[in-house]
Amino acid sequence: MNTFPLFHKLENQPILIIGGGEVAMRKADLLRRAGANLTIVAPSIDPEIKLLLNKDDSYNNLYPNSRHVFIEETYKPTHLQQQSFIFIIVATDNEALNKNIHADCKKQGLLVNVVDTPPLCDFIFPAIVDRNPITIGISSNGKAPVLARLLRAKIETIIPQQYGKLAKIAGDFRNEVKSKLPTINARRKFWEHAFNGKYSELIFAGNEANAEQQLKQDLEKFSKVYADNSIEQTQQQDGEVYIVGAGAGDPELLTFKALRLMQQADIVFYDALVSDEILDLCRRDSDKVYVGKKRCNHSVEQENINELLVKHAKIGQRVVRLKGGDPFIFGRGGEEAQELAKHGVSYQIVPGITSASAMASYTGIPLTHRDHARSVRFVTGCLKKGTPNEQFSSMLEPNETIVFYMGLHALERLTTGLIEAGKSKNTPIAIVSNASRSNQQVLTGTLADIVKKQAHAQLPSPALLVMGDVVNLHEDLKWFNINTPNSHTK
Structure with missing residues (x-):
């Protein structure tokens, strides 16, 4: 471990950022979210930085005690002494100036981070997953910051935003839990039960009021059996x-x-x-x-x-x-x-x-299109108890896309019935087998010839049928598996 991770409370703490461009803005945004009071020094400060920080207070040059301060000057060593800054961020594109500022900071015993220059950094900004009050920091010690950001993205996908609410409500109950369950072991088992049980699921379902009530009920159960030394009895969760x-x-x-x-x-x-x-x-x-x-x-x-x-x-x-x-x-x-x-x-x-949505995206057959289809319908090819869907008279709208689920086995009956009901035999139709999977196959045709084509191609189930003018867009918009043998059949 080359660096030791710490979480620093920055609320109302003074921090100096030297630089006024895009990099400085990124650092300023992070630090202001943590509650820091920022001083920005640069000959020219991007107006976007001022706009961002002015959200935190009504900055005015006449009021030097404003939360954030802008000093549009060329850097001087005296800028380091204007306040008792807890650390310094250097975000300029002047390599020589960056080294000089680093040396000045070292003389004055100040912690400094020169952005994207690990040898000149006393500390490193991690890639952050923010689920306030839960915070996760990922660092590569400056070796591979892009990789750290990619890892952050992966973690973002598996930790829902609701974990923050879960922690906040639990924090409000900490003192009450401590008073009713005096031992660490009892409290640990209580919180394991809560975070793996109904309380957390209510939070994830967006039901915070009932979640708080559930937490109170769980605490009452635990506190009642605590005196009998039988905490394990409360471990059974509601299914x-x-x-x-x-x-x-x-x-x-x-x-x-x-x-x-x-x-x-x-x-x-x-x-x-x-x-x-x-x-x-x-x-x-x-x-x-x-x-x-x-x-x-x-x-x-x-x-x-x-x-x-x-x-x-x-x-x-x-x-x-x-x-x-x-x-x-x-x-x-x-x-x-x-x-x-x-x-x-x-x-x-x-x-x-649903498979119709996946089919549309993975075949380049949009379900709606201003020039081809004003509406879309999902229809089952087989009604309850296996009876075929023969409501053909309701499927004749020319500017509508119809997707048949479970219709492959009844393909001939569906196409014949539609033509007999008045649908043009030239209406485009496609069979899509295994939509979105690596073995996806697409067979296009018309109501008049799709049965014959399928008899030859033998696309397997599971498959959807999609009927309407949008099928004609497939050749132009297809993108998935187009170079895989047998992925598309015409």
């Missing part, structure tokens, strides 16, 4: 079900919330359309149970899935119901939520990128 949309297959399309809940699940019930790559992102030691349903082949009936969700939540487990696409778009998530509500089981519903 909850997370109905999570896994998207169309590309793991990078998962939401942050979906990933967080997947990684804390005790048991995962997953569908046939959930890719192995996504399943691998679930908590490694969680139980994973396949309950997939394909046409005419249901490994577990929907009623039994509902019962499994209720059963495992009732015994205190965190249950993830992982579905391809979006739970509320032909995903039966509504039926499962109804069953959970009926039995008083807490649940959350996490949207996913």
